[in-house]
Amino acid sequence: MKAAVAIVPDTAYDIRKVGKAVLGYRLAPAPRKWTMDRHRLDEIETTIKDRHGSFVDTDDGEAYLRAAFPHLPDDQQRRAWARKWCPLISEGDIAYLLAAPLRRLKAREIGDLLAVTIEQRSRLDLRSIRASGQTDADIAAVKRERDATAVRSKRAAQQPSKPRKPKLKDERPWEALGISRRTWFRHQQTGGTKLVAHKSILSMSDKKSATAGSAAPRPRATEKPDPEALRALSANLTEFIHNYSVSLVPIADAARNISQTISTSACHIRSIKIVRAA
Structure with a gap:
């Protein structure tokens, strides 16, 4: 018959032994329950x-x-x-x-x-x-x-430390370009070219034409237009409107004649129907 084996708890201390035999030990006080x-x-x-x-x-x-x-x-x-x-x-x-x-x-x-x-x-x-x-x-x-x-x-x-992307309201790039915030956003929405720090801004077509030499860029907003050029443009517009009005007169007469013919035909057809009914 085998002898019983003494199991020593993990919290035991001051263990007393004689050879392999455990004579006794002490237990650590159990933690107090919360009240x-x-x-x-x-x-x-x-x-x-x-x-x-x-x-x-x-x-x-x-x-x-x-x-x-x-x-x-x-x-x-x-x-x-x-x-x-x-x-x-x-x-x-x-x-x-x-x-x-x-x-x-x-x-x-x-x-x-x-x-x-x-x-x-x-x-x-x-x-x-x-x-x-x-x-x-x-x-x-x-x-x-x-x-x-x-x-x-x-x-x-929990979140990794990464630099935050700067916001437009903090950078305010329109102030560096000398333009308003609304103008800056309008150029961004229309796919405009990279803006430069100048009061006058050229569009993509103006820059391409200026680079190719095909046409001069449009005048700046701050430059005053030539008075002679404005008078010539006004005379050309007046002549164009007069010619266009004169060309419309025959068309109006023809339309009036057609309308009268249709009215006469309608009256004739109505009188025929009345005679037949009588």
Whole structure:
């Protein structure tokens, strides 16, 4: 018959053996489960350490005892907690506090009792104790800001760091060219050529014609036109309109004759129908 094999847990320490035989061992204490009472006590102790150090060395000890006593299971542990964190409180005062009915205070009530500030609550990351005078709306605003900061940090960590493409509203290229924003976009939409830093802008056809030498580019907007050229252009337009009007006169006469002929024929046909009907 084989001997039973002792199984040593992974958390065991101080293992005692004789050869291969395990005589005994000790187990590491199991981690405490989270409870609201332990959490509230931890935050009260954290506040004491931040304000006073190892223990309460002022006359505020009674306020800390009122906040902590409802979260301890029995009077023995309450007395031990009071001697550790508030040693300046006498046994008579402790007995008086223990004789009174104990009630778990709300987060707002503990904040007012201990005079916790918003800066201290944020710095110590107190979750079960509110700051003195802090309302529900203030808590909601702080939570939204904290959540938004966490989301921004997460997105920044996930996205690769690459340079952002500059925007037109930041570069404003139309100002460097000396033109308006609307003119710059109109040239972009019509497929214009690359704009140069000049007040007058030539289109693609003007640049090609100027390069080939077939025709001169159109005059700049800032140049004044020749008065003689304008008068000659006006005379040519007047003569063209007169000739066009004269050529339309025979056509109008012919149309009028055709209309009269049609009207006469219609009357003749109507009279024939009346005679036949009679």
